[in-house]
Amino acid sequence: MGFYSERILPNLIACACGTRPILKQRRLMVPEARGRVLEVGMGSGTNLPFYDPQSVTGIVGVEPSAGMRTKARRAIAGQAIPVELIDAPGEALPVEDRSIDTVLLTFTLCTIPDFQLALSEMRRVLKPEGRLVFVEHGLARDAGIARWQHRIEPVWKAIGGGCHLTRPMDKLIAEAGFRIDRLEADYLPGTPKFSGYVYKGLAGVR
Numbered sequence: 049m050g051f052y053s054e055r056i057l058p059n060l061i062a063c064a065c066g067t068r069p070i071l072k073q074r075r076l077m078v079p080e081a082r083g084r085v086l087e088v089g090m091g092s093g094t095n096l097p098f099y100d101p102q103s104v105t106g107i108v109g110v111e112p113s114a115g116m117r118t119k120a121r122r123a124i125a126g127q128a129i130p131v132e133l134i135d136a137p138g139e140a141l142p143v144e145d146r147s148i149d150t151v152l153l154t155f156t157l158c159t160i161p162d163f164q165l166a167l168s169e170m171r172r173v174l175k176p177e178g179r180l181v182f183v184e185h186g187l188a189r190d191a192g193i194a195r196w197q198h199r200i201e202p203v204w205k206a207i208g209g210g211c212h213l214t215r216p217m218d219k220l221i222a223e224a225g226f227r228i229d230r231l232e233a234d235y236l237p238g239t240p241k242f243s244g245y246v247y248k249g250l251a252g253v254r
């Protein structure tokens with residue numbers, strides 16, 4: 049991996065994913081996690097302070113970027129909840145079938161190259177009554193903004209570590225065999241509309 053992706057990009061992502069409107073979404077959704085949690089694309093561990101230690105027994109974090117794992121290890125130090133951080137992609141989760149109560153997915157499905165395979169892996173590891181908790185940015189509802197997202201995406205992907213702007217997150221999650229139980233989709237305040245249309249919700253295994 050190059051200097052940009054392992055040294056510069058982790059800092060850029062940590063800043064972009066730590067704005068006040070994004071932290072607010074984390075504060076709203078991360079406490080929905082229960083039991084044994086799998087966090088896919090743990091990044092720099094920005095979600096860790098938002099887990100409820102009364103509800104979560106342990107966290108498995110998978111993160112394929114060494115630069116991100118270095119930052120996550122700092123966030124993990126001193127955590128009350130046990131956290132295991134593993135070098136793995138969402139497309140090959142090193143977790144047994146039906147062993148996870150909550151999969152947490154925040155601002156990661158936009159970047160996973162084979163999102164269909166990754167979603168099928170998440171479905172595989174969830175217990176039948178388990179839940180997917182998601183907060184993901186994606187394709188905007190307004191045609192004018194969506195057109196701009198398509199135009200900007202090639203450059204955005206190149207500088208953003210493969211981040212896509214045009215994925216219709218609710219549709220992708222439903223097509224992967226999840227039942228969407230709760231969904232809100234709207235623009236984040238104080239965030240450019242092309243990157244700030246956020247889908248957040250809860251889904252169960254169909």
Ligand SMILES: C[S@@+](CC[C@H](N)C(=O)[O-])C[C@H]1O[C@@H](n2cnc3c(N)ncnc32)[C@H](O)[C@@H]1O
Nearest residue numbers: 065089090091094113116137138154155156160
């Ligand atoms: C925008 S960051 C979000 C990080 C974190 N989930 C958060 O909410 O702050 C996207 C993350 O996805 C990770 N990623 C990239 N490819 C991945 C893959 N194939 N499977 C899982 N995570 C991946 C990146 O390394 C990065 O940490």
